[in-house]
Amino acid sequence: MATVKSPLLSQPGAVPAEGADEGVAAHYGDLFREQRALAAGTGLVDLSHRGVVAVTGEDRLSWLHLLLTQHLTELPPGQATEALILSANGHIEHALYLVDTGDTVWAHVEPGSQEALIAYLESMKFFYRVEVADRTGDTAVVHLPAGSIAPVPEGAVVRETAHGRDLFLPRELLEPYAAEHGPLAGILAYEALRVEGHRPRVGFETDHRTIPHELGWIGTAVHLQKGCYRGQETVARVQNLGKPPRRLVFLHLDGSEVHLPAAGTPVRLAADGEDGRQLGFVTTAVRHHELGPIALALIKRNVPVDAALTVGGTAAAQETVVEP
Numbered sequence: 001m002a003t004v005k006s007p008l009l010s011q012p013g014a015v016p017a018e019g020a021d022e023g024v025a026a027h028y029g030d031l032f033r034e035q036r037a038l039a040a041g042t043g044l045v046d047l048s049h050r051g052v053v054a055v056t057g058e059d060r061l062s063w064l065h066l067l068l069t070q071h072l073t074e075l076p077p078g079q080a081t082e083a084l085i086l087s088a089n090g091h092i093e094h095a096l097y098l099v100d101t102g103d104t105v106w107a108h109v110e111p112g113s114q115e116a117l118i119a120y121l122e123s124m125k126f127f128y129r130v131e132v133a134d135r136t137g138d139t140a141v142v143h144l145p146a147g148s149i150a151p152v153p154e155g156a157v158v159r160e161t162a163h164g165r166d167l168f169l170p171r172e173l174l175e176p177y178a179a180e181h182g183p184l185a186g187i188l189a190y191e192a193l194r195v196e197g198h199r200p201r202v203g204f205e206t207d208h209r210t211i212p213h214e215l216g217w218i219g220t221a222v223h224l225q226k227g228c229y230r231g232q233e234t235v236a237r238v239q240n241l242g243k244p245p246r247r248l249v250f251l252h253l254d255g256s257e258v259h260l261p262a263a264g265t266p267v268r269l270a271a272d273g274e275d276g277r278q279l280g281f282v283t284t285a286v287r288h289h290e291l292g293p294i295a296l297a298l299i300k301r302n303v304p305v306d307a308a309l310t311v312g313g314t315a316a317a318q319e320t321v322v323e324p
Contacts, residue, residue: 004111004136006048007175008184017187020111020203023049027186034185035192035289041147043183045190047166048140048174051114053096055105055121057130064105067124067230068096069212071223077102080159080166082221084212085120090234092210095202095221097166099159106157106168108141110202140174142167143190150181163197192286195296198250198321204263205248205283205296211235213244214298216322246280246298247322253285253293254315260285260293261312267297270308270315279303282311296321 003023009016013029016022024046027034037043055064065072070083077100085094094117096107109117114134121132144150144165152158157168169177178184194201200215211234212222222235238244253261261282268276280299288294295311301324303309309316 004049006046006140008046008048008178011178011184014184015186021049021187023111025184025186026188028184031186031188031192031287032289034183034189037183038145038185038189038193039289041145041149043145043185044148044150044178044181045143045145045185045187046140046174046178047108047143047187047190048171049111050136050141051109051111051117052135052139052141052168053107053109053114053118053121054133054135054139055107055130056103056133057128059128060105060130061100063125063128063130065226066228067121069222069229069231069235070098071226072098075100078158078160080161084217084221085117086212086229086231086234088230090211090231090238091208092202092206092212092215092217097159099157101157104157106135106159108159108166108168113202135168138171140169140171142169142174142177144181145193153177163193163199188286191284192288192294195250195284195286195294196288196291198248198296200248200296201284205298207298210246210298211238211244213238214246214322215248243301243324244322245301247301247320247324248283249280249297249299250319250321251282251295251297251309251311251316252291252319253295253311255292257293257314260287261295261314265312267299267316268310269303270310274310274313279309 006024014025017026068083098107146164159166265282266278267280282297285295
């Protein structure tokens with residue numbers, strides 16, 4: 001589908017993002033200033049390129065409960081949650097960031113993924129009293145950092161989490177709201193804080209065989225005490241009988257390197273050098289305003305937690321995100 005291009009790209013200093021985040025600004029001229037503003041609880045991030053899906057109907061929560069990894073039948077209005085859709089083999093296909101308003105479940109998803117998600121949901125409607133709508137065209141997602149005191153405009157839906165508030169905002173309000181409640185921060189600043197917070201992202205920390213246990217999504221996006229959903233057998237088997245083959249780690253990278261490692265750059269034991277066996281790969285690397293270059297990576301589960309690593313020849317010290 002066509003890229004959703006934000007009107008905020010016309011703001012002074014805006015540099016367009018590329019790749020998965022095409023359509024919004026990578027930054028507005030000062031990456032570290034934008035990060036510091038978000039960390040201090042000010043400003044906003046334009047996430048209007050993300051897909052927006054709305055589910056209405058009196059069966060919406062019980063129906064989604066059957067399809068998603070999260071327990072939703074008793075979700076109170078206004079309480080944020082997140083959930084996954086898995087393949088039959090338990091591999092992650094979609095992550096949904098949800099809130100119910102009492103009559104509608106609103107979710108934002110990875111840019112461009114809403115069409116495939118809606119096609120799957122439509123195929124599973126059967127006799128349930130639900131309606132699924134793509135609201136990307138008329139609804140923009142805006143992120144306010146934790147601590148923000150920016151007001152919520154009339155007509156917006158709020159999804160509040162520990163790291164900030166996501167607003168589902170009518171698109172016609174995006175420009176005036178941003179003008180009043182800036183400063184604007186680009187997606188690179190948002191991503192730097194995401195990596196610092198060890199929060200995985202579909203399409204970045206996932207590949208075609210990623211299961212939820214590898215990324216620490218058990219308990220946050222996957223509820224272990226609920227009925228059947230597609231892929232549940234894999235989730236239960238790994239949880240009860242084994243360990244996932246890989247685990248997410250947080251890496252502090254040597255700050256003397258000029259270039260950040262690209263996604264997919266091999267991770268190896270430092271003692272083995274660049275000829276050593278590949279143990280995993282970088283998923284997201286960013287520059288942080290305080291920590292310097294940092295990254296998330298997926299590595300083999302049995303790599304010692306205190307092992308010194310190297311990423312494309314750059315020294316990397318690991319912090320545990322998912323226990324081995």
